[in-house]
Amino acid sequence: MAQNFDAAAATATYLAQLPPEAHAKATAYTHGGHWLLLWGALVAVLVSFLIVRSGVLVKLRHRFEGRRNRPLLVSYWVSGLYIVIDAVLSLPWAVYSDWWRPKQYGLTSQAFSGWLIEGAISxxxxxxxxxxxxxxxYALIRKAPRTWWLWSGGLTAAFIAIGMLLGPLFIEPIFNKYTPAPAGPVRDEVVAMARQVGVPSDKIFVYDGSKQSNAYTANVSGLFGSARVAMSDTMFKKGADIAEVRGVVGHEMGHYAHHHSLWIAGVMSLLAVAAFFLVDRLFAPAARLLGADGVRGLSDPAGLPVLSAVITVLFLxxxxxxxxxxxxxESDADHYSLARFNEPDGLAKALVKTIEYRAATPGRLEEIIFYDHPAVGRRIQRAMEWKAAHPEPASTAALDAAARAAFVGRMVELSAPAPAGQGPLILKSDGSWFQRYDFGSGQGKYAITGGRLCLSADGGAPNCREVVRVGDGWALRGxxxxxxxxxxKPIEDRAG
Structure with missing residues (x-):
């Protein structure tokens, strides 16, 4: 295959699965999204200007201050109410950019009332x-007026970490119903994949993402014990097969295994330090430009619209x-999926279904500036190049199924001499394995997937051997x- 397979031609074939008008529509949606970044920033700055000139936050600050010195409580209420006022004034823009426009492109079927209710809860x-x-x-600004921006990175990291930890437990279930992947071939395959790479196999969920979006998607969220991989039901409504599930879930497992959430949180914290450093220098001229006459300085929560306007421009x-x-x-997660599960065609088939909301073939500069995922065309090209470099003579799905049928519920014993005192391996139907020694025992979880039998003990890395069919029998290659x-052998033949 490596000599005859043309990765470029295979990529073109996948992209040609969508007609030219579908690609044109996706490109129009994507290019419009680029402009939304600019217009959204301008709307945010305009709303900040209106709030500052109205003096509403200055009046609220006076009222909350009263006769007692309660700066922490004043900062909390003024900031919280600013967020609400800002959202109300920005509502027409949010309706257009977040609901009406996706509706026009067929990317959501959610009714306006449902969108509005969820927006209010959010x-x-x-x-x-x-x-x-x-x-x-603001407490940091008051306590350390010269170096508050430096400490802001730790504060940002703490809030990001808390949000990541608590989000799957308390916030995400408010908007969607998350259920363990139902029994069947998909769940069996995903559980086997999880065990193969040491990802918790009880953290694979399906959620009713079609409530909000028609986009073909999956995600990884949470932190430590709350982390989980979740597949939108839209995947299955759009006909995802086992190969696609392996490619997509393998990608999400890559995020989990390589701790991308923590990595991104750390980078965002460093960016916050840089942004707040510039805010410290730019706040006074920005306040004069916006006409914030009643704001007493950077430490005044009534100046939050000024701070917000500066942050908006910086992050733009x-x-x-x-x-x-x-x-x-995202590119690293693609590579993880290909390297661990070798489903280039499954990943490519899934990626084609994401083109409707992310144009497939942007220019390189456009991709660098605007794309937070590699371009779909480039991702498919890499998958096909992987396929060319790692030829697979035949699908392992049938081999895996036959091996499971033969091994599970049996004692698996190598005919070659085993280490001293080591008995045969017992593979149980619940996905666990047990092995008895002369002076103890070993146990853990197993997976038969991708043509390999992988054993993992608690806290240990998976130990894998290739499954080989030899005539009517089997062999394991180390x-x-x-x-x-x-x-x-039948389990009952094992004495003791």
């Missing part, structure tokens, strides 16, 4: 949590940096390349 949560963040930030300018950092993680024949 606003309450954002106001409560955002109020806490800004209250802590930083779009290429942020996009590129996330794109690197890293030394030697295939040892396997003897299968």
């Amino acid at each position: 606003l309450v949560i954002t106001g409560l949590i955002g109020g806490l963040f800004f209250a802590a930030l 300018l930083a779009t290429p940096v942020i996009s590129s950092l996330i794109r690197i993680a 890293e030394d390349g030697v295939a040892a024949p396997v003897v299968l």
Whole structure:
């Protein structure tokens, strides 16, 4: 295959699965999204200007201050109410950019009332949590007026980490129903994949993402014990097969295994330090430009619209940096999926279905500036190049199924001499294995997938051997390349 397979031609074939008008529509949606970044920033600055000139936050600050010195509480209430006021004034723009426009392109079927209700719930949560963040930030400004921006990185990291930890547990279930992947071939395959690479196999969920979006997608969210891989039900409504699931879930497992969430959180914290350093220098001229006459300085929460306007402009300018950092993680997750599960065609088939909301073949400069995922055409090209470099003579799905049928519920014993005192391996139907020694025992989880039998004990890395069919029998090939024949016996034949 490596000599005859043309990766470029295969890529073109995948992209040609969509007609030219579908590609044109995707390009129009994507290019319009680029302009939305600019117009959205201008709307945000305009709303900040209107709030500043109205003096509403200055009046609220006076009222909350009263006769008692309660700067922390004042900062919390003023910040929380600013978030609400800002959202209300920005609502017409949000309706257009977040609901009406995706609706026109067929990317959502959600009714306006449902979108508005979810937006209101999200606003309450954002106001409560955002109020806490800004209250802590203004406390830093008051306590360390010269170096507050340096400490802001730790504060940002702490809030990102808390949000990542608690999001899957308390926030995401408010908007969607998450259920363990249902019993069947998909769940069996995903569980086997998880065990193969040491990812918790009980953290694979399907959620009703079609409530909000018609986009073909999956994600990884959470931190430490709350982390999980979740597939939108839209994947299956659009006909995802086992190969696609392996490619997509393998990608999400890459995010989990390589701790991309922590990596991105760390980078965002460093960017926050840089942004707040510039805010410290730019706040006074920005306040004069916006006409913030009643604001008493950077430490005044009534000046939050000024701070917000400066941050908006800075992060707009930083779009290429942020996009590129996330794109690197996404590219790494693609490579993880290909290297661990070798499903280039499954990944490619899934990627084609994402073109409707992300144009497939942008220019290189456009991709660097705006794309937080590698361009679909480039991702498919890399998958096909992987396929050319790693030819697979035949699908391993049938081999895996036959091996599971033969091995599970049996004692698996190598005919070659085993280490002293080591008995045969017992593979149980619940996915666990057990092995008895003369002076103890070993146990853990197993997976038969991708033509390999992988054993993983608690806290240990998977130990894998290639499954080989030898006539009517079986063999296991180790890293030394030697295939040892396997003897299968009923469990009851094992004494003791």
